[in-house]
Every structure is written in structure tokens, then in C-alpha cells.
Amino acid sequence: MRELVFAGFGGQGVLTAGLVVSQIALYKGFNATWMPAYGAAMRGGTANCTVKYGDGPVYNPGQQKPDLVLAMNTPSYKKFVNLVRPGGIILVNADMMTEEGNARSDIQEIKVHCNQLADQVKNPKGANIVMIGAITKILGDFTHDEGVEGMNDMFRKKGKSKFEALNVAAFQAGYEAV
Amino acid sequence: MGDMVKGNIAVAEAAVRAGIIVYAGYPITPSTEVMEYLSTRMEDLGREFIQAESELAAINMVMGVSACGKRVLTASSGPGISLKQEGISYMAQMEYPAVILNVVRWGNGLGSLDGSQTDYHRETRGGGNGDYRNIILCPSTVQESVDLMYEAFDIAEKYRCIVEVMTDSGLGQMMEPCEYPEFRELTKCDWGLDGTYKVKRGDFLGRNIPGESETYMKKVRAMRENEQRWEMYGEEDAEYIFVAYGMPGRVMSGLVRTMRQQGEKVGILRPITVWPFPEKAFEEMKEKNPNLKGFITVETNGEGQMVDDVALYAKKYGMGTLPVYALPYVCGVPKDDVVAADFAKVKAGEIKEVY
Amino acid sequence: MAKTKKIPNLCNYAMFCAGCGHGVLVRLICECLEELGQEKNVIAAIGVGCSCHLKSGINCDLVQSPHGRAAAVATGIRRAEPDKIVFTYQGDGDAYNIGLAETLNAAYRNENICVFTVNNGNFGMTGGQMAWTTMPGQKTATSPRGRNIELTGIPIKIPELVSYSFKPAYVARGAVTTPAEIKRLKGYIMNAFQAQMNKEGYSLVEVMSTCPTNWGMDPIVAQKRLIEDVIPYYELGEFKKRGE
Numbered sequence: 001m002r003e004l005v006f007a008g009f010g011g012q013g014v015l016t017a018g019l020v021v022s023q024i025a026l027y028k029g030f031n032a033t034w035m036p037a038y039g040a041a042m043r044g045g046t047a048n049c050t051v052k053y054g055d056g057p058v059y060n061p062g063q064q065k066p067d068l069v070l071a072m073n074t075p076s077y078k079k080f081v082n083l084v085r086p087g088g089i090i091l092v093n094a095d096m097m098t099e100e101g102n103a104r105s106d107i108q109e110i111k112v113h114c115n116q117l118a119d120q121v122k123n124p125k126g127a128n129i130v131m132i133g134a135i136t137k138i139l140g141d142f143t144h145d146e147g148v149e150g151m152n153d154m155f156r157k158k159g160k161s162k163f164e165a166l167n168v169a170a171f172q173a174g175y176e177a178v
Numbered sequence: 179m180g181d182m183v184k185g186n187i188a189v190a191e192a193a194v195r196a197g198i199i200v201y202a203g204y205p206i207t208p209s210t211e212v213m214e215y216l217s218t219r220m221e222d223l224g225r226e227f228i229q230a231e232s233e234l235a236a237i238n239m240v241m242g243v244s245a246c247g248k249r250v251l252t253a254s255s256g257p258g259i260s261l262k263q264e265g266i267s268y269m270a271q272m273e274y275p276a277v278i279l280n281v282v283r284w285g286n287g288l289g290s291l292d293g294s295q296t297d298y299h300r301e302t303r304g305g306g307n308g309d310y311r312n313i314i315l316c317p318s319t320v321q322e323s324v325d326l327m328y329e330a331f332d333i334a335e336k337y338r339c340i341v342e343v344m345t346d347s348g349l350g351q352m353m354e355p356c357e358y359p360e361f362r363e364l365t366k367c368d369w370g371l372d373g374t375y376k377v378k379r380g381d382f383l384g385r386n387i388p389g390e391s392e393t394y395m396k397k398v399r400a401m402r403e404n405e406q407r408w409e410m411y412g413e414e415d416a417e418y419i420f421v422a423y424g425m426p427g428r429v430m431s432g433l434v435r436t437m438r439q440q441g442e443k444v445g446i447l448r449p450i451t452v453w454p455f456p457e458k459a460f461e462e463m464k465e466k467n468p469n470l471k472g473f474i475t476v477e478t479n480g481e482g483q484m485v486d487d488v489a490l491y492a493k494k495y496g497m498g499t500l501p502v503y504a505l506p507y508v509c510g511v512p513k514d515d516v517v518a519a520d521f522a523k524v525k526a527g528e529i530k531e532v533y
Numbered sequence: 534m535a536k537t538k539k540i541p542n543l544c545n546y547a548m549f550c551a552g553c554g555h556g557v558l559v560r561l562i563c564e565c566l567e568e569l570g571q572e573k574n575v576i577a578a579i580g581v582g583c584s585c586h587l588k589s590g591i592n593c594d595l596v597q598s599p600h601g602r603a604a605a606v607a608t609g610i611r612r613a614e615p616d617k618i619v620f621t622y623q624g625d626g627d628a629y630n631i632g633l634a635e636t637l638n639a640a641y642r643n644e645n646i647c648v649f650t651v652n653n654g655n656f657g658m659t660g661g662q663m664a665w666t667t668m669p670g671q672k673t674a675t676s677p678r679g680r681n682i683e684l685t686g687i688p689i690k691i692p693e694l695v696s697y698s699f700k701p702a703y704v705a706r707g708a709v710t711t712p713a714e715i716k717r718l719k720g721y722i723m724n725a726f727q728a729q730m731n732k733e734g735y736s737l738v739e740v741m742s743t744c745p746t747n748w749g750m751d752p753i754v755a756q757k758r759l760i761e762d763v764i765p766y767y768e769l770g771e772f773k774k775r776g777e
Contacts (some may be wrong), residue, residue, distance in 0.1 A: 019353065022182050026355050034182055034353040035511070059432020061352050062511025157181065200612045226612040230605070231638035238602040238635070240608020245596045250609070268599050299754065371594040371610075373574040373617040379588055379595075 001056070002141060005063060007048035007080050008093070009020060013128030017070065018049040020132050022148030025053035028142050033061035040064065053141075053144060066132025070131055070137065072114075074098045082108075110178060111139065117173040123163075126170035133174025144175055182353040185320045186211035189279060190273045192327035193251045194219055197362040198277075200237035200250045205259060207291050208347040209281035212253040213220050228255040229292055233258040237265030237278075244274035247370015249331050253279035255347075256289050256297060260305065265475045267306030275334035275367075276329070278342045284478075284509040292509035293347030293425060298483035301344055302453040305375040309391065311398050311406055312411040313338040314453045316510060318428035322353035324503060326450070335367060337401050344452070346478070348425045348511055401454060408456035412438055414466045416445030420523070421488050422476040423449045426512050433514050437521070443469075444521075460495040472501040472531065476517060480533060482506045488533035501531030541567045543593055548586045552752025554709035554742025555651055556592060559590045559622075561715070562649065565722045566618065569730070575618040578606035578625030582658040584651065587622050595622075600634025604639035607646045620647040625666040625739075626656040629689050629718075633665075640695045641747040642674025643702070643734035647725040650691070650737070653708075653744035654763060668763060669694065688766060691694075692739050696772035702733035704773040708741035710760055714769070728775050729749055741767055 002025075004171070006018040017035055022032040032053040050063045065085035071077035072098040084090055086106045095115035102109055114130040129151070136147035149169055152164055183191075189211045193201075201216045203209075213229070220227040230236035236252050243250035254262065259280045261321040269276060280301065283346040286293035301314045313333055317323040325343055330341040371379060412434055413419060435445040447463075449456045462469065473492060475485045484502025489502040503513075507518050523529045547556040556602045566572045572593070579587045581600035588663040591773035598606040599613040603621035628636045628650045630755065639646065645700040655673050666688050672680040682688075703725055707718030709747075718740060725736035741764055745753035750758065 019182060022353065028184065033180065033353065035348065036351055056434070058354075060429045060511065060514055061348070061354075062429070062513065064513050064515070153179070164358075200609065202609065202612075225556070228612060231634055231641075233610075235635050235638060238598060239612070240603035240610035241598070242606040242611070243613040244609075245606075246576070246613040248613045250613070272597070309702060348742040371576050371596070371614075371633050373576050373594055373614070375573070377594075398763075424638060426757065434628050497546070 001053060001054035001058065002137070002139070003064060003066040003082055004051045005048060005066040005069045005083065006051065007046070007070065007076035010047045012072045013125070014047050014070065014072055015049050017128040017132055018051045019128070020154055021135060021150050022051045022053060023154040024142055024147050027150030027153055028146050030054055031056065031058050035061045048076065050078070064145070068135065070135065072131070073097060073126070077101065089138060091131060091138065093131070096133040112174065114174065114178050117177060118170055121166070121169035121173050123166040123170045126166060129167050129170035130174035130177070132170035134178045136171075137175045137178050142169070147171065147175070180355045180357045182355050183320060183353065183356050184211060185323055186281065186350040187215050188320050188356050189323045189327045189343065189345070190215045190219070190253075191358055192324040193277065193371060194223065195359055196249065196328045196331045197364050198225070198238070198249045198251045199364055200226040200228065201252070202230050202243075202250070203252045204230050204233045204236050204472075206233075206255045206258040208293070208350050209253045209255045209258075209279065210420065211350070212279060212281075215474050218496045225246045227412070233261035234264065236429040237262040240276050241265055241269050241274055243271060244276045245272070245371050247367030249365070251279065252278050253281065254468055255281045256285065257287065259297065261380045265451070266304075266312065267308050267310065269340060270306075270308060270310030270312070273338040275338045276340055276435070277330045278340060279327070279430055280342055280344045280345060282346040289348060292397060293349070293449070293511070294478045295346065295424060295426070295483065296479045297311055297344070298452065298477070298479065301342060302487070306430065309394070311401060311453060312342050312440065313337070313401060314451060315343045316423040316427070316450060317343065317345060317349065317389065318424050318431070320352065321356040323349060324356050324358060331416055333405065337395070339398055339401065344424070353505035369504050378446045383395060388454045405448035405451055406454045406456040406458050409450065410446065410462070411435070411461055413443030413463050415443060415469070416467065417443040417469055417471040418448055418461065418474055418521070419445045419470065420476055421447045421449070423452055423484070426476045426478055426507070429512050429514070429517070433517055437518065438515070440491040450485075452484065455491060457491045458506070460491045461498065464497055471475065472503060474503040474505060474521070474525075476507070476512060478507050478512065480506055480508060480511050485532050502533040503529060504532045535555065541569060541572070542578045543572050543591055544753060545589055545592050548758060549583065550746040552743060552745040552755060553583070554740065555586065556590070556655065557652060557709040557715060558649065558740050558742070559587065561719045561722050562620070562622075563591060565719065565726055566638055569723075569726055571618045571726070574616075575620070576610050576614065578603040578610060578621045580617070580621065580626040580632070581624030582627050584622050584624050584627060585658070601627050601630070602635050603627065603632065604635040604644070604646070604648060608639055608642075608644050611646050613643060615710040618726060620649060623648070623650050624657060625650055625654070626664045629691050631664050634774050636691065636697070640699050640701055645729055645732055645734050647729055648735070648737045649722070650663065650739045651742050652739050652767065653742045655744055655747050657747055666765065690767065692737055692756070692772050697738055701737065701773055702728040702773050703736035703737040703771075705771040706739040706741065706767060708759070708768050708769055710741070710756060710764070724775060741769070763776050
């Protein structure tokens with residue numbers, strides 16, 4: 001069973017990123033859950049969600065010991081770095097990280113300049129998609145093509161297929177960056 | 179398998195497919211997505227959507243629809259459901275069926291937006307004046323929310339009673355894949371008012387109150403006998419049976435499996451109806467398992483509410499000497515490692531039984 | 534030669550006190566429904582209080598609403614049954630005190646229902662307590678020293694409020710005092726039902742009535758008080774005409 005936490009400011013698309021990954025998991029044939037942080041926290045401008053997927057039923061959809069945390073900014077890094085399970089991964093948006101990082105020696109820290117990469121592929125709002133590409137590569141739970149197709153499938157069903165080429169480019173940039 | 183769907187949207191769509199012709203409600207977090215979704219969904223289907231001035235008005239609108247024998251839904255959370263109690267009591271008296279969704283949020287008064295099980299006592303005992311019973315369905319996944327919401331209307335009409343689907347913030351806000359059932363045809367119950375005055379009113383001064391009560395209680399007994407639902411696992415050899423519904427129910431269904439792999443003799447009873455409480459499960463446990471050492475409820479409230487019912491039914495089925503513990507986690511989703519650690523404390527005698 | 538009118542089939546036995554205006558209103562409602570050919574096509578939502586007596590007073594489908602909520606219940610009936618005549622029958626305490634929110638919000642939405650309220654200046658069924666319609670200085674069971682409007686507000690005028698603030702189809706205030714007024718009131722009720730049948734929207738007809746039992750007056754004295762002391766404050770007439 002995989003556990004991922006997606007965290008950032010409101011507007012950075014972390015809830016969408018989590019949803020896309022959970023849809024890719026479904027596309028692959030896994031069971032999946034997506035759970036937003038709820039309560040007073042969601043009103044304060046920061047957002048996070050927990051995604052779980054795997055072969056069997058997802059019994060506990062809550063935040064426990066994530067295998068991977070996506071930290072899209074410094075506050076998210078500080079809040080979640082200690083939650084990562086030993087041996088797990090924290091994936092950091094290097095463009096929004098104002099501190100040194102490397103807070104723990106027992107986890108792997110991967111930095112990706114996802115805002116810059118998104119700009120380079122002319123999809124400035126696609127920094128979250130860049131990170132989906134990176135996560136796909138890092139975890140290896142889905143192939144590159146499963147990731148792309150699962151993502152496109154979701155956006156097509158939401159009637160947003162006109163951004164497909166831009167999204168694929170952002171995904172590709174993230175996939176190649178790690 | 180279907181796509182990822184938010185719990186609140188999924189239950190709303192299930193009600194649409196079950197054939198509601200009216201939705202009436204008032205916005206309140208964390209149930210609001212239900213009415214946001216239905217605002218256009220109902221209109222597109224040529225059905226009625228009413229944003230009422232209050233939850234109080236909304237439940238009375240529900241009563242008007244129900245009196246006509248048609249399917250209707252209202253949804254709310256904690257304090258909003260408090261306001262609906264007047265209408266619920268009236269509807270119980272008039273035997274007007276309806277389905278209510280309570281997306282429970284933590285707390286007294288305004289409370290908070292966190293998912294919780296603080297409304298258990300009110301929902302299982304009935305929050306309005308009188309001697310009535312509502313059937314309370316407690317799903318633990320988005321798919322189960324859809325299935326129970328769809329069926330709730332049949333149950334409500336069968337007994338002409340209120341059926342409440344009780345979820346919480348967590349189940350309402352989370353997303354999970356689910357499949358929707360087929361669309362039902364819109365129906366009108368044959369007893370529904372149609373303007374022709376075909377069902378005559380009796381002499382309301384010459385009421386036979388004991389007789390009225392007995393007629394109602396016959397129905398309550400049938401509901402209690404026929405509508406208990408639950409899921410059990412590991413009960414035949416467990417020393418400790420966890421009892422948990424809704425979000426903690428799904429958590430414990432998983433954790434018990436993990437713990438059993440680690441050699442712990444535990445089982446789970448997951449009530450799907452909390453009224454009627456699944457007492458038949460206690461009867462089964464008593465027959466099957468002579469080695470039970472105790473019951474442990476896992477709940478998201480301050481000190482356990484369902485624990486009372488577990489103790490009562492343990493007693494009723496000859497297990498009254500067994501200790502009954504509560505592991506209350508106030509709100510949110512209980513964490514596996516925390517529950518496992520608390521279970522160790524129960525076994526070590528560090529956590530005392532409630533009953 | 535005076536003619537005796539046939540009692541409408543909708544009318545059943547009225548359980549109101551001697552001299553009470555409710556019975557006249559029930560009769561008028563029944564006559565109008567019958568004349569409009571709607572006596573087998575009507576569902577009412579009734580209030581709590583003396584309006585409960587409509588259960589025996591009229592042979593039609595009705596829903597006993599919780600106290601004050603008749604307009605909300607009627608809204609539900611309306612949405613479930615778009616082609617039935619739907620009306621509420623309420624006292625002033627029911628519609629204007631405890632049910633002020635439901636009454637005003639139904640009017641605000643211009644819900645296609647008729648609301649009939651009997652304004653007798655007090656809570657009848659509970660024994661003559663002060664209502665928002667009680668006149669200044671009037672003695673009631675909860676204002677035994679006379680209503681103090683400094684503390685309790687001035688007598689409420691819902692037809693005026695509804696017609697001037699919202700966009701209803703039809704609003705009027707009549708009285709069950711003289712034969713001429715009763716005839717005029719019947720016209721108001723007809724208009725209200727016709728507005729609904731034409732799907733014009735919300736209509737409200739308030740009916741000024743005595744409550745001899747709780748006023749502690751002989752019915753004739755009570756009528757005199759109603760005409761001389763109350764109606765000058767509660768002006769009769771149409772506040773919002775159809776199509777205006």
C-alpha cells in the first residue's frame with residue numbers, strides 16, 4: 001500500500017496533483033483513496049491531501065506514514081518532513097524552498113525546479129503536473145505511459161482535453177528531471 | 179471500476195438515481211457539496227431544488243413532499259440536523275418517510291468542521307420529542323454510501339419512517355472510485371395525498387393513544403427485527419472484538435486483519451445500522467466464541483458513545499461480565515499505530531474498561 | 534327575498550367558539566374552491582392553534598404542520614404536486630410570531646401558494662396570550678397590564694410588508710365583520726386562488742376576526758371593538774393587485 005502526501009499553498013494545485021495520481025492508480029487497476037486535509041486547516045491558505053493506492057482495499061485513507069511527501073513550499077516542507085516514513089522520500093519544489101532542507105538523514109530528499117520547468121514548457125500553471133511526472137518516475141508504480149494516459153483520461157473526462165499537449169509536456173519535463 | 183468521486187457528490191447522485199423529485203436544504207460545511215451538486219443536477223432533470231431559508235424550513239418542505247408520497251432528500255451536518263428535529267418528530271408521528279443525510283462534524287454548538295462521531299447518541303435515540311425510531315445507516319466507504327443511500331428510500335417507504343444516512347466530514351470529503359446504480363422511475367406511494375381526499379381523517383378528538391402507540395411499536399419491532407445490518411470478521415476465535423462503524427469502522431476492518439497476521443486474537447464487528455443496533459451479531463458471537471475476553475469500541479468522539487450500546491447488548495446476550503472498553507479519538511481518521519498501541523495498553527490493564 | 538346558499542360539500546363541522554371568525558373564513562374558502570371546480574384538487578398545510586380545527590372543518594387533504602411552518606410545508610407540497618391547489622391556513626401567532634421566517638421567506642420566493650391568516654390579535658388556542666398583532670395597551674394573558682409597545686414592538690403588519698418589499702402575486706386584508714365585508718373578502722380569496730391557478734405566484738389574504746372567548750367579550754361587543762378599535766389600525770383592502 002502506497003501513501004503519498006501532497007502539500008503546498010492554495011492555488012499550487014496540490015489537491016489536483018493528488019487526484020491525478022489517484023486516477024492514474026485507478027487507471028493502472030489499483031484501489032485508491034484521496035483525502036483532503038479538512039477542518040480549520042483548509043481555510044488558512046495551505047492545502048494538503050493524502051493519496052493511498054495498492055492492490056487490496058484501502059482501509060485507512062488517513063495520513064499516517066507517507067512513503068512520499070510532495071512539498072511545494074517551505075512551510076509544507078517543515079510541516080511534513082518528519083511525517084515521512086524512514087526510508088521514504090520528500091520531493092521538494094526547489095523554486096519555492098527558501099531553506100537548506102536535508103532535515104533528515106534517514107529519508108531521501110529530491111529537489112525539482114518545477115516552476116522553472118513548467119515555464120520552459122510554456123505551461124506556467126503546470127508545476128504540479130511536472131511533479132506528477134517526477135513522482136511517476138521516482139516511485140515506479142506506473143510506467144511513463146500509464147502515467148500520461150491515466151492523467152489524460154482524467155482531464156478528458158472533466159472536459160479539459162484542450163490542455164493535453166501542455167500537460168504532457170509538463171509531465172515529461174518532470175519525468176526527465178529525476 | 180468507476181472514477182474517483184467525492185463522497186458527498188456520490189451520495190447525492192445516488193439519491194437522484196433513487197428517484198428524489200425534490201431536494202430542500204441549507205448550506206453547511208461539510209455537507210454543502212451535496213446541495214451544490216444538486217442545484218444544477220435536479221434542474222437538468224426537470225426536478226425541484228430548493229435552497230431553503232433554514233434547516234428548519236427545509237425539513238418542513240421535505241414533510242410537504244413526503245406527505246404527497248414522493249421521494250425527497252435533505253442533507254446537513256451537526257447543528258443543522260439539530261434544527262431538523264422538530265420536523266423529524268412530526269414526520270414520525272404522521273408516518274411520512276424521508277431520507278436525511280447527516281455528514282457529521284465534530285462538536286457541540288457550532289463545533290468544528292472535522293469528521294467525527296459526536297452525533298451517535300442523538301441519532302440512535304432520536305433527537306426530537308416523542309417515542310419514535312429512525313433507521314440509521316452508517317456507510318464506511320464511498321461505494322457503500324452510494325449503495326445505502328440508494329436503498330434508504332426503499333427502507334423508508336417500507337416502514338414509512340425516517341432513514342438517516344450518517345457519514346462524516348471524512349467520508350463526505352474523501353474521494354474513492356464508485357459505481358452508480360441504475361436510475362429508478364419516479365414514483366408516488368399510493369397513500370400519498372393527491373388532492374382528492376381519498377384517505378379520510380379520523381375523529382381527532384376521539385383518539386385511542388395506547389392503541390396508536392401499540393400500532394407504532396409493532397412497526398418499531400419489525401424494524402428492529404428485519405433491518406439490523408453489520409459486518410463481522412474474526413469473531414469465531416477472537417479474544418477481543420473491536421466494534422467500530424463508519425470511518426473508524428473501515429480503519430478497524432483493515433487493522434484487525436493486520437493484527438491477526440501478527441498473531442493477535444482480535445476480531446471486528448462493524449455495525450452498518452446503529453439503530454437498530456446489530457444485536458444479532460452479539461447473539462452469534464455468544465454462540466460461536468466461548469473465549470471472548472472483551473469488547474473495544476473505536477470511536478471518534480470524546481469518551482465513546484456507542485460503547486453504551488455495546489455494553490447493553492453484551493449484557494442482553496449473556497456476556498455482561500466481559501469488560502467493554504472505549505478507544506475514543508475525538509475526530510479525524512484514527513491512525514493504525516496509535517490504535518495498536520492503545521490495544522496493547524488495554525491488554526496490559528493500563529486502559530480501564532468503561533463498563 | 535334572502536336566499537339560502539347550499540353548504541359546500543367541502544365544509545364539515547366547525548369546532549370554533551361562538552362568535553369566532555374562523556368558521557366564516559372556512560366556509561368562504563370552501564365556497565371558492567367549489568366554485569372554481571377545485572374541491573377534489575386541493576391540499577392544505579395547516580398551522581397549530583385554532584387553525585388545527587380545519588382538520589374537522591374541511592373535507593380535503595391537509596398536512597398538520599409544526600407550529601409556524603405551514604408555508605414551508607406548503608412549499609414542499611407545491612414542488613411535489615405542481616398542479617394541485619395548495620394553501621395554508623394559519624392564525625396570526627402561527628404565521629407571524631413563530632412562523633415569521635417561513636411566512637416571509639415563502640413570500641420572498643414568490644412561491645405559488647395561497648396563505649390565509651386569521652388575525653384576531655392574540656393566541657387563541659393557548660388561552661389569549663399576546664401576539665405580535667395585539668393592540669397597544671391591550672390586556673392579554675401575558676400582558677395583563679396592557680401591551681407595552683416600548684418593550685414588545687408595535688402591532689405587526691405583514692400584508693403591507695410583503696406587498697411593499699417583495700414581488701408577490703396578490704395581497705389583501707379582509708374582515709369577517711359585516712355581510713358587505715364578507716362578500717368583499719370572498720372576492721379576495723377568489724383572486725388568491727385564481728392567481729395560483731394562473732401560476733402568478735404567492736398570495737396572502739389576512740382576515741381580521743374577533744376572538745370573543747379570549748377577549749372576554751360578548752360576540753357583538755367583540756365585533757364592535759374589532760370595527761372601532763382594531764380595523765382602523767389594520768386597514769382593509771388590496772395591497773397588491775394581480776398583474777400590478
